[in-house]
Amino acid sequence: xxxxxxxxxxxxxxxxxxxxxxxxxxxxxxxxxxxxxxxxxxxxxxxxxxxxxxxxxxxxxxxxxxxxxxxxxxxxxxxxxxxxxxxxxxxxxxxxxxxxxxxxxxxxxxxxxxxxxxxxxxxxxxxxxxxxxxxxxxxxxxxxxxxxxxxxxxxxxxxxxxxxxxxxxxxxxxxxxxxxxxxxxxxxxxxxxxxxxxxxxxxxxxxxxxxxxxxxxxxxxxxxxxxxxxxxxxxxxxxxxxxxxxxxxxxxxxxxxxxxxxxxxxxxxxxxxxxxxxxxxxxxxxxxxxxxxxxxxxxxxxxxxxxxxxxxxxxxxxxxxxxxxxxxxxxxxxxxxxxxxxxxxxxxxxxxxxxxxxxxxxxxxxxxxxxxxxxxxxxxxxxxxxxxxxxxxxxxxxxxxxxxxxxxxxxxxxxxxxxxxxxxxxxxxxxxxxxxxxxxxxxxxxxxxxxxxxxxxxxxxxxxxxxxxxxxxxxxxxxxxxxxxxxxxxxxxxxxxxxxxxxxxxxx
Ligand code: SF4
Numbered sequence: 057x058x059x060x061x062x063x064x065x066x067x068x069x070x071x072x073x074x075x076x077x078x079x080x081x082x083x084x085x086x087x088x089x090x091x092x093x094x095x096x097x098x099x100x101x102x103x104x105x106x107x108x109x110x111x112x113x114x115x116x117x118x119x120x121x122x123x124x125x126x127x128x129x130x131x132x133x134x135x136x137x138x139x140x141x142x143x144x145x146x147x148x149x150x151x152x153x154x155x156x157x158x159x160x161x162x163x164x165x166x167x168x169x170x171x172x173x174x175x176x177x178x179x180x181x182x183x184x185x186x187x188x189x190x191x192x193x194x195x196x197x198x199x200x201x202x203x204x205x206x207x208x209x210x211x212x213x214x215x216x217x218x219x220x221x222x223x224x225x226x227x228x229x230x231x232x233x234x235x236x237x238x239x240x241x242x243x244x245x246x247x248x249x250x251x252x253x254x255x256x257x258x259x260x261x262x263x264x265x266x267x268x269x270x271x272x273x274x275x276x277x278x279x280x281x282x283x284x285x286x287x288x289x290x291x292x293x294x295x296x297x298x299x300x301x302x303x304x305x306x307x308x309x310x311x312x313x314x315x316x317x318x319x320x321x322x323x324x325x326x327x328x329x330x331x332x333x334x335x336x337x338x339x340x341x342x343x344x345x346x347x348x349x350x351x352x353x354x355x356x357x358x359x360x361x362x363x364x365x366x367x368x369x370x371x372x373x374x375x376x377x378x379x380x381x382x383x384x385x386x387x388x389x390x391x392x393x394x395x396x397x398x399x400x401x402x403x404x405x406x407x408x409x410x411x412x413x414x415x416x417x418x419x420x421x422x423x424x425x426x427x428x429x430x431x432x433x434x435x436x437x438x439x440x441x442x443x444x445x446x447x448x449x450x451x452x453x454x455x456x457x458x459x460x461x462x463x464x465x466x467x468x469x470x471x472x473x474x475x476x477x478x479x480x481x482x483x484x485x486x487x488x489x490x491x492x493x494x495x496x497x498x499x500x501x502x503x504x505x506x507x508x509x510x511x512x513x514x515x516x517x518x519x520x521x522x523x524x525x526x527x528x529x530x531x532x533x534x535x536x537x538x539x540x541x542x543x544x545x546x547x548x549x550x551x552x553x554x555x556x557x558x559x560x561x562x563x564x
Pocket of ligand 1: 429451455462465475
């Protein structure tokens with residue numbers, strides 16, 4: 057019969073642990089410790105401590121910084137979880153030198169350090185630059201929409217919130233009158249208590265909404281229109297993403313193409329990005345201390361979200377080499393001629409009105425045949441609509457009046473006038489010569505433009521992939537623009553430290 061060694065869980069043992077030996081050379085923890093101790097300046101936190109003459113010694117900010125950066129690099133942002141790791145995980149015990157900071161200390165350190173984080177982000181960026189990780193050849197700008205610590209259910213314009221508050225007050229009144237009724241006849245104590253609790257909760261929420269309405273005006277969006285405010289975090293915005301509508305911030309990153317180092321990181325409480333090109337570029341230039349000449353040598357790429365006249369005017373004034381795609385960029389690119397075949401087939405009803413492809417136009421002979429096979433008459437050879445030139449045709453009244461395809465051709469069945477059809481000939485000459493938008497189109501449609509723009513995707517998108525999937529940072533846990541901005545810079549700084557670890561200091 058086989059024999060095995062005895063074992064028992066009912067025993068205790070003591071293990072000698074050397075903190076030094078837990079942090080192995082070549083590991084991320086080792087490089088992080090070296091970076092903080094030798095390259096960064098944690099003394100920037102010292103002005104916050106006023107315990108020279110009395111009070112308990114505080115946790116060293118260098119230790120807190122190491123713990124927080126290590127936890128964030130593993131996607132752990134909860135202060136309670138970080139505290140637990142400092143008690144249970146040997147790596148965190150070693151890196152914190154068994155300090156075991158309380159979760160409130162960690163939470164306070166993260167949420168109140170946005171100014172210091174900004175300075176540390178710059179210091180890490182300088183290390184990246186010294187290690188030759190920044191090429192300053194091409195920058196790609198893009199944003200990543202992430203939810204924040206606020207519910208979209210608490211969003212609305214002043215009118216919406218007033219309505220919500222009135223609804224709650226009405227519910228409270230209804231419940232109170234119901235209680236009075238019940239008091240007369242007597243009811244189960246637990247049910248009465250639960251209803252009272254609900255009533256108190258509703259009254260408290262209505263009061264909170266009123267306090268918000270008293271202290272805030274309607275919020276204005278980028279375009280100057282009224283947008284929804286949020287009671288919990290009024291700096292955040294309700295925005296559409298590919299995963300649905302969220303309440304959150306757009307984390308914008310300017311990324312250098314050489315090793316995908318983030319050279320500027322800013323969080324904005326808005327979904328639209330078209331006015332963010334200028335602040336992103338100015339922040340990147342300031343962070344890297346670039347002079348005008350250096351700025352002009354860098355190629356700047358951004359997607360159609362950043363394409364608008366004021367952004368192009370800024371690039372033109374500053375003489376920057378920008379490649380900003382417009383929404384029609386793909387449709388003009390012959391390489392994407394049949395890209396729609398990869399799109400999933402939807403079960404949506406086909407468009408009911410005829411499309412322009414169903415009208416047969418012969419520009420040379422200036423004729424047009426409508427979907428019913430009738431010839432249309434040439435109304436105008438060349439007319440200007442906006443900045444474009446069109447040739448216009450119109451159906452014959454008699455044809456259209458009795459046509460069996462009226463429903464699909466005209467705007468409504470009641471329409472009395474015949475169908476008009478305009479075919480685009482091109483843009484006006486003046487427009488072609490002067491418009492910055494047209495110039496950008498021509499630039500980006502050129503072979504060189506397409507080649508440079510094609511590098512944008514591989515430069516900036518993997519950065520967001522790394523932050524959200526590899527690191528695992530999927531939402532902001534703080535509230536308020538300043539704090540969220542600090543958190544975005546913190547996570548961007550970790551991304552850059554990982555680049556130093558991987559490409560400069562020979563990490564595995
Ligand atoms: S409505 Fe007029 S233009 Fe349209 S298909 Fe019929 S005849 Fe042609």
